[in-house]
Amino acid sequence: MSKSVVIKGGTILNQNGELRADVRIENERIVEIGTNLDADIKLDASGCIVTSGFVDLHAHLREPGKEEAETIETGSRAGALGGYTALVAMPNTDPPQDSVAVIDFVREQGKRAGLVDVIPSGCITLGRQGETLAPMAELSQAGVNFFTDDGFGVQDASLMRRALEYARGLGVTLAQHCEVAELTKGAVMSECQCCTDLGLPGWPAIAEELMVFRDIELVRITGATMHFLHLSTARSVELVRAAKRDGLPITAEVTPHHLSLTQELLSSYDPVYKVNPPLRSSDDIRALKIGLLDGTIDAIATDHAPHPRRDKEMSLDMAPPGMLGLETALGVVLALGDLEIKDAVALLSWNPARIARVDSAHGRPISASEPANICVFDPEVSWSVDLQRLASKSINSPYVGRTLRGKVRHTIFKGTPTVIDGQAQK
């Protein structure tokens, strides 16, 4: 018999409005909204927003295969501290998530950790090799409805077409990491003046845009649902905007780092800033923000990519790309100052819940009889990253020394607090 919980003194934020009220939770559900409510566990939410838990469409939990960097448990904990109650686990594990056995394993590990809903995504191609399709029907029967080869884009256009046709038949969503590999060989950072000065091969914007364009057209002829992962350039935003105007079933996400960090940071030679797709220019950032505000981009997803310290101590060209993101997403997004709190919550919770098709349990309104997956955050507090206190096993966060705004105080998953006063409960 689990304990009852009350969230006191916060401002509830739903899609249809705000309300100052207490929230009482029992047995995995919200049971009452009112004033002066009581329960076994009392959570102080004064000055805080109370809303649905966040949903990350893009997290690398590294298990199975790279447990040195992160495990499903430590990644879940990082997620909970970041206000997340659901994480879509990327399939570039080892072995990759292209078989029911691995999918079940990941899901079970998530349940065992019991901190967030771990939603395994499947590969589009077998082994993410880009040669033959993964058994999407079988995986979809095992509950997977989000497929990607993330880390790579599917290079072969005709294979991608087949994948979309097949996906349409199954009613699942394909997600693409847009990168034409032949244009990015050896690339370490965005192709720009800084890159020229450093004598490094660059990642030209068109390597992303060409695939965005290609897949939009493939969606047009196949009618399948497509989600674009981590868009990074202004042109990509324009292409998606035009595609949506044409009514195509396309969604898109952007990462917090692509909204806040620029390519010039690579001139510090610090591999913590190396990421795929790379950090871009301030013009690109401006276009991405406009895309968030006008609905072209539907979600903010972290692309949380832990790497062990040793890997990020390598040279710039040898170090693997990727940054941590789960614990800092809210803080980075609110520190931008461009988004209203309501827009931020839509991008972090309501929209991604829909895209990941978990909106029967996540991204729900805070009202009686709804599942209790809740995030309580202080939108004003300033804070900075303390590497010692990160829950992630890795420390490759680019935000050390930067001031973030907005921090999660409590997270409730299935009615049980996973985070209280910024401390993980298990």
Next chain:
Amino acid sequence: MSISARSDTPHEVMSATDVRRAIVRIAHEIIERNHGVEGLAIVGLQRGGTWIAEAITKQINEIESAVTVPVGALDVSLHRDDIGLRPVSLGAITNIPFDLTGATVVLVDDVLFTGRTVRAAMEGLNNFGRPRAVQLAVLVDRGHRELPIRPDFVGKNLPTQHDDDVSATSDGVRITAKNATSK
């Protein structure tokens, strides 16, 4: 001779004429001590000693015009030990365009102080051959030796305080007292 009670005021201890006369005297002494100019070579230490070396050599060559004594310049900064009192003066390069082996080398400097510059100079000479003998001529000996080095030819003996600043040019020798004392 009293020393000015106010610090930072340079006090002349040798006039331009005194300097000129000392150089002539030293030139004679060198010739006398070495019983002539055979095998003699003059080497001035960069930067302060080079003008004096040239002046002395010119004087020697006027006195004994049959043989021309050569003069060179030695930059000791790269031979110094830890105390970097004479950092590298860019442009003040060593130039010893003659063989020193078997020569009697007279090192020339403006001010002899701790003796470390001269020690470095003797080591520097090793790069150029093995002299038969090395002698030392200085315009001013201001005391405070830290090594067993003594000059063979001295323009003037000048007692100083350790922190005093001594400058020597063809216009004269001046002391700037750092501490206000009277002697």
Next chain:
Amino acid sequence: MKHLRGIDELGADGLLQLLQLTDHMAEINQRPVPKVPALRGRTVASLFFEDSTRTRLSFETAAKRLSADTLTFNVSTSSVNKGESLRDTVATITDMGVDAFVVRHKSVGIPWQIEQWTKASIINAGDGAHQHPTQALVDCYTIREATHTTRFDGMQITIVGDIKHSRVARSNIQAFSMLGAKVTLVAPPTLLPPDVSHWPVEVNHHLDEVIPTSDVLYMLRLQSERMSQGHVPTLREYSEQYGLTQKRVAKLRDSAIVMHPGPMNRGVEMQIDPSDVKNSLIHRQVANGVSVRMAVLFDLLGSGANLGGQA
């Protein structure tokens, strides 16, 4: 100055001072006994992750002429990629008591990255296609020596070849412009970085147009791999268009200088033997290598090395 890693980091004043200091070192190298005790007790470690016998020996000779002790670590790239990290290698060597590292690596940025793991001075002997500051110093010194100038104002320097992949080009473009020269890059568009509009250079794709007005013709090596990577159709075509041929040498000004950082790809960028080119200073570039590196080591490690102090 604590490190020598990039010409931009060095600055124009630092550059000029090192060139002047090189005169002192060049004189030492003329002596019957070319050795001074200036860096006695100091240890210089060569950390070469890329093969380069010539540059490494040049540094080691320089260190020895200054009486420093030398350590040589010829680290094959593989041992650092797997297992022992760059950090461990640098920290271990530092613990042995090292005052300076001379580092060459195929990866950009290594000399800056290792600063966090050691207190020693760091000298960049080449990091990827990024910087090779001692080569630029050697080249500037060689031009200075030949033209008896301190600065290069009004001089027209033409750099020919694979600029895109060349650390020598990047360092030299900075150094030559700092000294006032006008720099022109000559290469096919595929061997130039995508955007050089912010560099202080002109660009020309036709070598013959630039030869008659060049005071210095600086040839870069073209690696044969560039053909397989699609940067040039064939080496022969490259050589015809951009190589130094007999005809082109004849069109040079009498006073023009020809240079090459070595090693040369004969028959590719150099169709003619440099010893047959009367204006070639390639042998002086090699000769000046030790003096320049002595100046760098002394400036970084020498006591009392406050450049520009009074006697």
